[in-house]
Structures are given as structure tokens and as C-alpha cells.
Amino acid sequence: xxxTTQPISMDSYEGQEVNITCSHNNIATNDYITWYQQFPxxxxxxxxxxxxxxxxxxxxxxFIPADRKSxxxxxxxxxxxxxxxxxxxxxxxxxxxxxxxxxxxxTRLAVHP
Amino acid sequence: xxVVSQHPSRVIxxxxxxxxIECRSLDFQATTMFWYRQFPKQSLMLMATSNEGSKATYxxxxxxxxxxxxxxxxTLSTLTVTSAHPEDSSFYICSxxxxxxxxxxxxxxFGSGTRLTVV
Numbered sequence: 001x002x003x004t005t006q007p008i009s010m011d012s013y014e015g016q017e018v019n020i021t022c023s024h025n026n027i028a029t030n031d032y033i034t035w036y037q038q039f040p041x042x043x044x045x046x047x048x049x050x051x052x053x054x055x056x057x058x059x060x061x062x063f064i065p066a067d068r069k070s071x072x073x074x075x076x077x078x079x080x081x082x083x084x085x086x087x088x089x090x091x092x093x094x095x096x097x098x099x100x101x102x103x104x105x106x107t108r109l110a111v112h113p
Numbered sequence: 114x115x116v117v118s119q120h121p122s123r124v125i126x127x128x129x130x131x132x133x134i135e136c137r138s139l140d141f142q143a144t145t146m147f148w149y150r151q152f153p154k155q156s157l158m159l160m161a162t163s164n165e166g167s168k169a170t171y172x173x174x175x176x177x178x179x180x181x182x183x184x185x186x187x188t189l190s191t192l193t194v195t196s197a198h199p200e201d202s203s204f205y206i207c208s209x210x211x212x213x214x215x216x217x218x219x220x221x222x223f224g225s226g227t228r229l230t231v232v
Contacts, residue, residue: 034220043119043206043223044157087156091220093210100147101208101221103157 001102002026002090009108018075020107022088025069033064033071034091037084038106044087048073075109083111115141115211119224126197126231134192134227136163136207142187143209147221148180151204163190163207197231204228 006022024033032051036044048055050062050071061074075082085106092099116139126132136146144165149157161182162170169182179201181193190209194201208223 036220036223041204041226041228043117043208043226045223046220049220093220100159100162102159103149105156 001092001099002028002031003102004088004090004104006086006088006104006107008105009110011110011112012078013112014079015077018078018082018109018111020073020075020086020088020109021070022073023070024088024090027068027090028092030092031090032093033062033068034089034101035060035062035073036087036089038087039084044103047086049091049093078109078111080111080113082109084109115209115222117207117209117222117224119207119227121227122225123228124230126229128198128231129196131193131195132197132229134194134205134207134229136190136192136209136224138188138209138211138222141209141211143190143211144187146184146190146207146209148182148190148192149206149208151206151226157206160192163192165190194229197229199231202229202231 002024004024012018034049035047038044048060048062052064055062063072087106118137120135146163148160151157160175163182163184165184171177184190206226208221210221
């Protein structure tokens with residue numbers, strides 16, 4: 001599966017919108033883009049997954065351009081509790097539960113009062 | 114939604130002893146589970162793929178004799194750290210994905226992790 005690259009860290013303030021961009025230049029046709037959130041001393045938690053264009057759920061939006069070589073996770077109106085590490089991964093859900101998820105360094109988001 | 118339960122959440126053991134960590138899929142069956150370890154301020158590193166009814170597949174550099182994995186049923190995988198040493202102290206996390214249906218759209222579910230401290 002394709003490797004991903006994302007900023008190591010970001011800072012924001014409460015109430016702001018945060019956009020984290022991830023590049024995945026070698027993404028394959030069957031691959032999806034998936035984002036996870038991890039708090040200290042907890043396992044990662046699934047946030048959102050998409051294939052192309054835009055996906056939105058109650059937590060975030062995911063924007064994927066036509067060439068799919070990058071994606072942007074958008075967190076609306078962040079709060080202090082959104083301080084966490086965010087991982088962008090390429091996943092192949094069509095393969096069932098058999099494909100490995102390889103984590104990159106992630107983006108450490110710090111939300112300030 | 115899919116739930117993965119991991120136990121214990123933290124364990125302290127003496128150097129040279131063995132520790133077993135359990136990972137259970139509570140509301141789905143998982144023929145494959147994954148084990149990760151994570152050091153402070155670092156990302157998750159995949160250790161091995163646990164396969165129900167067969168041998169685990171280890172990532173390069175992971176000692177299979179030290180990290181024993183058993184996946185005896187469709188809902189339980191165990192990781193045993195044998196002859197633990199202080200350098201094995203880490204955060205161990207398991208994951209699995211529910212098969213079929215809408216769950217395919219919800220990525221992998223991770224356990225809450227096990228903090229192992231070897232003294």
C-alpha cells in the first residue's frame with residue numbers, strides 16, 4: 001500500500017477550522033484514504049474514510065481531489081479535546097480484514113485555549 | 114459498532130518473566146488480527162499479523178520466539194512476551210476489522226492498548 005506524508009505537527013486555537021493535508025502519490029485504484037485519531041495511552045480511533053471527492057460525517061470532512069494523490073482532513077471548530085495525533089493511511093477495505101495498516105509518523109495537533 | 118477488547122490495560126512484570134495480552138473481538142468474528150507496539154512519542158509499529166488457525170506472520174526484525182502469538186478462535190488472539198526485558202516495555206495495541214456489510218466502511222477497530230512495564 002502507498003506510503004503517506006503529512007506534517008509532523010500543527011497548532012490551532014479553539015473554535016478554528018483545522019485542515020491537515022496528506023500526500024499519497026502512489027495510491028492504487030483499489031485504495032481508500034483513511035484517517036485515525038489517537039489520544040495518549042489509547043488505541044487509534046477511526047475518523048473517516050473516502051475514495052474520491054468529499055466525504056462528511058458528524059466528526060470531520062475529507063476532501064480528495066480527482067487525482068487522489070493527496071487528501072485533506074478538515075476538523076470544524078476544534079476544541080481542546082481534539083488535541084491528538086492524526087494519522088492518514090491508505091487502506092484497501094475490499095480485501096476484507098487482511099491487509100496491513102502501516103502507520104506513518106502522523107500529525108500531532110495541539111489546540112490552544 | 115465493532116468493538117475490540119484488550120486486556121490487561123497495564124501490567125508490570127519482573128525481568129525474565131512472561132506476560133500474556135489478550136485481544137478479543139466482542140461483536141464480530143476476525144480471522145485476522147494485527148499487533149502493534151508503540152514507544153513514547155512514536156508512531157505505531159506493526160509487529161505481526163495473527164491468523165486464526167494458523168501461524169502468525171511477523172514483520173521483519175520482530176523475534177517470533179520472543180513475541181508468541183496464538184489465534185485459537187475467531188474472536189481471540191493473544192500475544193505473549195516471553196522472557197521480558199526492560200527494553201520490551203512499550204504500549205501494545207491490537208486491531209481487527211469486522212467482515213462484510215457496512216462495517217467495511219468503518220476501517221479497523223483498535224483495542225485500548227496494554228502498557229507493559231518490565232522492571
